[in-house]
Amino acid sequence: MARLVYYHHPQAENFSLKYSSASQSEILSRRKDSDGATKLIGYPFDTPVYALYESDTEIKDANEIDFDQKWLSDRLAELPREGQVVAFRLVELLEAAVDVREEEEFRLYKEFEPQKIRQALNHVSWGAPLPQVAGEVMSNLILRHSLPNANHRTGIAMLQFCIESVEPDFEMPRTHLDDETWQEWVDPYIVDSKRLITIRRNNIRFKQLQELGVDLVERKDGIQIQLDEFELDMHWRDALSTYATRHEDHCTEFARAVLERAERDDLFEKAGPTKQEFIDYLESGLVERDFRELF
Known part of the structure; x- marks a missing residue:
């Protein structure tokens, strides 16, 4: 056993x-x-x-979210313009996710850390092929974990917006929690993503467990990590970079899967947006969008 x-x-x-x-x-x-x-x-x-x-940290209920405009503006004042735009959209996405789900089932696990958004944007290969740019946008927002919850769901939404910024007619395949296709293909990508980011931050702790004869680690949501499937014996700084790269590759693979399911293989080699093109789309191309439709 x-x-x-x-x-x-x-x-x-x-x-x-x-x-x-x-x-x-x-x-x-x-x-x-x-x-x-x-x-x-x-x-x-x-x-x-x-x-x-x-x-x-303490776990809070979603009804304790109070990102009013003044509070948010004060928190974002020191961010460059692009960071402010992404932060506002991420908060709107989080609020939409809470609105769609039952508040008592939605928990907040940490404080909002908008300064990490700037770090995420700086690690994207802007202008590279579209699947790579979209995948890296999703990956780096997840890795920096700026929101109190829903970083994966909002990361998928940002991947969608990245594609739309260069292809406005793009129709995203359904990735909704209440859709049967979720269990078929979206959820496995998210589960593997959570395994990678957990290993990334804990390789030393997990190596210690392995030396004590432990085979499996189980994180919340019942996600199990088979320790012998991952390289743990490295400096923690090396683990951060190694598993960040693996996570970016994983999310790029997800972006390609999205394009395949949308029958848009023609976008595989299309250039992704520049940072400014992406920010412009977030700022002006989503003004009347009801983000609840994404969840």
Whole structure:
């Protein structure tokens, strides 16, 4: 039987794995030295494993979202124009996602971090072939994780807008949660994306688990990570770059799948937008768009 350890605490999703050991006394010592809230789990394997979970944030309900214009404007004042435009659209998308789903089922896991949007835009190969640009826009917004939730869903929407910015007549295949095609092809891409970004930030912790004989790590939403399928033995900085590249490739593959399902293979080699073309479309091409239709 596989030896499984949880990445997110099963009774408190805002607590994530920080350290593991075969020594209970070591875990208790680390807990004592921790500055934040902690939880412990002892896994009763033949050789027990003890895991320390920590949290820096509190989970909030979606009805606590209050991104009014003044608050948002103040937060974005130091961003360049392109960052402000993308941030406003991301917030609108988040609010639309909450509006479509039941508020009590929608949780906020972190604070809004708009400064990370600038980093995301700076890592896109603007003007490269369209699938690459669209995939990198999606990937880098997900990797920077600027929103409190729905970073994957809003990332897919931004991929769509990127394609539309150079092909206004493009019709996006359905990627809605309530559509049966979601389980068929969209969800697997998102699940693999979440595996990659979890490995990217935790290769050292997961290598430690592997050395303790753990086979599987399960994160929230029941997503399992088979540790021997990933290279873990590298410096954490190398993991950040290595798995960022893999994530960009993964999202570029998703962009190509989107174009194939839309029967727009003719767009595979079409040049993607420049940064300014993308920003112009977000600012002026979506003025009357009801973003709820995307969810």
